[in-house]
Amino acid sequence: MKIIDLSLPIDEKAFEVHKVRIERITHKEGVKKFNRMIMGKSFLGKLKYAFGRRIIKKGQLPDEEFLSLEIVHAPVHIGTHLDYSFHYGSKSENRASKCADEIPLEYCYQDGVKLDLRHKKPNEVITADDIVSALKEINYQLKPLDIVLINAGADKLFGSPKYFTDYPGIDVTAIDLFLDKGIKIFGVDTMGIDRPYRFMLKEFLESNDPKKFYPAHFYGRIREFIHIERLANLEKLPASGFKVLCMPVRIKNTGAAWARVVAILEE
Numbered sequence: 510m511k512i513i514d515l516s517l518p519i520d521e522k523a524f525e526v527h528k529v530r531i532e533r534i535t536h537k538e539g540v541k542k543f544n545r546m547i548m549g550k551s552f553l554g555k556l557k558y559a560f561g562r563r564i565i566k567k568g569q570l571p572d573e574e575f576l577s578l579e580i581v582h583a584p585v586h587i588g589t590h591l592d593y594s595f596h597y598g599s600k601s602e603n604r605a606s607k608c609a610d611e612i613p614l615e616y617c618y619q620d621g622v623k624l625d626l627r628h629k630k631p632n633e634v635i636t637a638d639d640i641v642s643a644l645k646e647i648n649y650q651l652k653p654l655d656i657v658l659i660n661a662g663a664d665k666l667f668g669s670p671k672y673f674t675d676y677p678g679i680d681v682t683a684i685d686l687f688l689d690k691g692i693k694i695f696g697v698d699t700m701g702i703d704r705p706y707r708f709m710l711k712e713f714l715e716s717n718d719p720k721k722f723y724p725a726h727f728y729g730r731i732r733e734f735i736h737i738e739r740l741a742n743l744e745k746l747p748a749s750g751f752k753v754l755c756m757p758v759r760i761k762n763t764g765a766a767w768a769r770v771v772a773i774l775e776e
Contacts, residue, residue, distance in 0.1 A: 510773060510774070510775055510776060511773070511774040511775075511776050512771050512772070512773055512774075513742060513745050513746060513771060513772040513774065514741070514742060514769075514770075514771055515589070515658070515696075515740050515741055515742055515743065515746075515753075515770040515771055515772055516588070516589040516739075516740070516741060516768070516769050516770050516771070517588055517589050517664065517667055517739045517740070517741045518588060519531075519581060519583055519587050519588035519767070520588075520668070521583075523667065523668040524668055524669055524670055524672070524673075525587060526673055527583070527584045527586070527587060528582075528583075529581075529582070529583040529584075529587055530581075530582040530583070531579055531580070531581050531582070531583075532579065532580040532581075532582070533577075533578075533579050534577060534578040534579070534580075535577060536572075536574035536575060536576070536577050537567070537573070537574060537575075539574070539575030539576050539577060539578060540565055540566070540567045540570060540573075540574075540575040542575075542578065543564075543565060543575055544558060544563045544564055544565060545558060547564055548562070548563075548564060585609070585760065585763050585764070585765040585766055585767060586738070586765050587767075588739060588767050589737065589738070589739045589740060589741070589767065589768055589769070589770050590737070590738060590739065590757075590765045590766060590767050590768055591609060591612060591617075591694070591735055591736070591737050591755060591757045591765060591766055591768050592609070592726075592729075592735065592736050592737075592738060592764060592765045593606075593607050593608060593609045593611065593612055593735050593764060593765070594606040594607050594729050594730075594733050594734075594764075595607060595608045595609070595762075595763070595764040596609075596726070596729070596764025596765050597726050597727060597728075597729030597730050597764070598727065598729065598730040600730060601729055601730055601731075601732075601733045602731070602732065602733050606730075606764075607733070608761070608762050608763055608764065609757050609760065609763050609764060609765050609766035610757070610759050610760060610761055610762070610763070610766065612735055612757055612766075613693075614756060615654075616654065616693040616694055616735065617694070617754065617755045617756050617757070618752065618753070618754050618755075618756075619654045619655060619656050619694075619752065619753060620652075620654075620655050620656070620749070620751075620752060620753075621655070621656045621657075621658055621746070621749070621751050621752060621753035621772060622644075622647075622649055622651070622655055622656075622657055622658070622748065622749045623658045623659075623660055623743055623746045623747070623748055623749070624640065624643035624644065624647075624657065624658070624659050624660065624748075625643060625646070625660050625748075626639060626643060626659055626660060626661050626677065627660060627661055627662040629661060629677035630677060631674065631675045631676055631677060631704070631705060631708070632677075632704065632708050633677045633678075633704075634677060634678045634679060634680040634683075634704060635659065635661075635677055635678070635679050635680060635683050636680040636682050636683055637680070637682035637683050637685065637686040638682075639683065640683050640686050640687075641686070647748035647749065649748065649749050651687075651690040651691075651692060652690070652691065653690065653691025653692070654691060654692070654693055655690075655691075655692055656692075656693075656694045656695070656696065656753040656755065657687060657692055657694075657695040657696070658695070658696045658697075658698075658737075658740060658743055658746070658753070659679070659695065659696065659697045659698070660698060660743040660744060661676055661677055661697065661698055661699055662698065662744070663675070663676040663697075663698050663699040663700070664698040664739075664740065664741035664742070664743070667739075667741070672700055673700055673705060673706075674705045674706075674707055675705070676699035676700065676701075676704075676705060677699070677704065678699075678701075678702060678703045678704035678705075678709070678725060679697065679702040679703070679725045680724075680725070681724055681725060681728045684725065684728055684732070684734060685732070687734070688732055688734060692734075693734070693735055694734075694735045694736065694737065694755065695734070695736050695737070696736060696737030696738070696740050696753075696755070696770070697736065697737065697738060697740060698739070698740040698741060698743050699738065699739075700738060700739055701726075701738055702725040702726065702736055702738065703723050703724065703725045703726055709721060709722060709723070710722070737755055737768070737770060740770060746772055746774075747774070750774070751772045751773060751774045752772065752773040752774075753770065753771075753772055753773075754770070754771050754772075754773060755768050755770040755771075756768060756769075
């Protein structure tokens with residue numbers, strides 16, 4: 510068995526539109542935080558801490574070290590993640606939208622198929638015709654619950670501003686094709702399923718046509734679907750013959766959730 514990591518990290522040093530901060534408490538600082546937290550539960554404890562009292566001193570610990578602690582301050586759309594209908598709007602298919610912690614887990618471990626769409630340009634969308642052509646190239650027929658991975662090659666730009674400006678979007682005709690075939694989850698190696706702001710927003714402001722603004726995301730209000738954003742390493746996969754595992758982190762009442770997405774190949 511071979512496992513291929515298809516995930517991008519949450520990295521506070523990478524270029525991001527939204528602020529990402531990781532508070533890193535070192536082993537040496539850990540004992541200080543422990544004392545402050547425990548003693549801070551009462552007024553008397555706070556007073557004792559202020560005057561230098563400690564429950565545990567670093568000299569009492571092996572190597573004078575406590576436990577490290579990292580606190581991540583980041584949107585759920587940073588790093589590889591799954592989006593569900595609550596992200597798209599308050600309602601989907603005329604009923605209350607579902608949150609990421611409601612994603613059926615049986616959808617998240619299924620046969621995978623990779624489609625090569627690296628020829629699509631940043632100002633273009635991937636249409637149903639593009640999907641049909643890509644499927645013909647690999648002689649594959651979609652079946653219900655397949656997880657479709659779209660390789661646009663955008664993960665190679667991660668960490669730079671171009672990651673947010675140079676990638677193709679997904680047309681609603683492609684989403685319809687997936688849903689009509691019984692697909693529950695599809696994934697992209699781009700930062701989103703709609704075209705970059707520089708194209709989408711410009712056309713929306715010039716035309717005042719709401720169909721030009723986040724059409725793929727807003728389509729989730731009409732038809733329910735799940736998609737993965739920010740995949741990576743899709744070029745390492747064969748076209749088919751592998752499983753995809755994409756279990757979302759269980760966070761209550763969010764439109765998206767981080768996931769460690771992997772492909773599993775039998776050797």
